[in-house]
Amino acid sequence: MSARSVHFEKSASYGRIDGLEPYAVSDSKGAFRICHGKPVLRIGVHVSAPGLAPKIAELQTGGEVREVRLDAGATVTGRLLLDGKALPKVTIGLVQTNRGTDAFYGEMTIATDEKGRFTFRNVPRGFGYVLYGKMNSLGDLGATQPQGLRVDGATADVGDLPVGSGHRVAGHVVTTDAARLPEGVRVLVSADVAWDSQLAILDKNGRFSISGVPAGQYSLTVRVPGYRLSARNVSRKPSWPSSLEGRVDGDRDLKIELEPGAMERPGGFSRERWKLEQQLKKEPLRGVVEKPASPPTKKK
Numbered sequence: 001m002s003a004r005s006v007h008f009e010k011s012a013s014y015g016r017i018d019g020l021e022p023y024a025v026s027d028s029k030g031a032f033r034i035c036h037g038k039p040v041l042r043i044g045v046h047v048s049a050p051g052l053a054p055k056i057a058e059l060q061t062g063g064e065v066r067e068v069r070l071d072a073g074a075t076v077t078g079r080l081l082l083d084g085k086a087l088p089k090v091t092i093g094l095v096q097t098n099r100g101t102d103a104f105y106g107e108m109t110i111a112t113d114e115k116g117r118f119t120f121r122n123v124p125r126g127f128g129y130v131l132y133g134k135m136n137s138l139g140d141l142g143a144t145q146p147q148g149l150r151v152d153g154a155t156a157d158v159g160d161l162p163v164g165s166g167h168r169v170a171g172h173v174v175t176t177d178a179a180r181l182p183e184g185v186r187v188l189v190s191a192d193v194a195w196d197s198q199l200a201i202l203d204k205n206g207r208f209s210i211s212g213v214p215a216g217q218y219s220l221t222v223r224v225p226g227y228r229l230s231a232r233n234v235s236r237k238p239s240w241p242s243s244l245e246g247r248v249d250g251d252r253d254l255k256i257e258l259e260p261g262a263m264e265r266p267g268g269f270s271r272e273r274w275k276l277e278q279q280l281k282k283e284p285l286r287g288v289v290e291k292p293a294s295p296p297t298k299k300k
Contacts, residue, residue, distance in 0.1 A: 239270075
């Protein structure tokens with residue numbers, strides 16, 4: 001098992017925490033001990049065992065023994081089809097829709113067999129999930145639309161998951177000072193609903209192209225030391241100035257403009273920024289949108 005959080009009277013810490021033992025192994029009777037260097041009220045743990053569904057629990061500290069009960073969880077099955085035929089050797093992802101720190105188990109992946117079938121075992125029950133074909137695994141074959149499901153019982157069969165056409169996200173990254181971009185600049189396109197992304201490296205002309213992107217909400221991130229996205233990028237995310245945010249419902253060819261400057265995130269929560277980002281998610285993913293040239297004025 002692994003420790004994932006500590007809870008004090010008025011605060012909590014998550015992730016890698018100084019003074020907290022990161023791992024513990026149970027003995028033959030299932031007993032374990034996990035400690036923190038300072039007094040805390042509760043310790044959050046992620047418990048896993050072969051053949052059983054993992055469990056996230058917050059345990060009260062003190063001398064009393066706390067029980068964490070594991071069960072077999074659920075089995076989620078389905079079949080991947082391309083043009084009505086089974087599609088083998090493609091990676092399928094399954095992830096919770098609620099990804100809060102208190103009960104997020106992370107992504108599960110499995111490959112389809114020769115009949116296109118996939119089986120996830122020991123899935124934690126009582127959560128909503130989204131199921132999808134991984135973009136990098138499908139490649140130029142196409143894309144799947146993320147499929148939502150609720151897992152409460154012992155089994156869940158999602159039926160057939162069809163592969164349809166995917167979209168292409170391409171672009172040209174330029175700088176306002178006409179500086180040459182360094183080699184190896186990466187562009188990351190990340191899905192909002194599925195736990196999925198694709199990575200591209202700019203060519204010598206600053207261009208990139210990513211195919212097999214399902215319709216949906218995405219963020220596009222590009223980072224170059226000493227540069228940030230300029231305000232002329234229509235879809236620039238207010239709270240994260242290295243990313244664009246928006247929908248992909250067809251092929252996109254973007255002009256992405258970088259300007260010299262530090263990439264500083266605004267501090268604190270702002271309702272106005274939040275409302276703007278929610279609106280961006282509904283609009284097409286865009287970079288710089290050049291205004292059409294005005295027609296020449298006719299001489300009288």
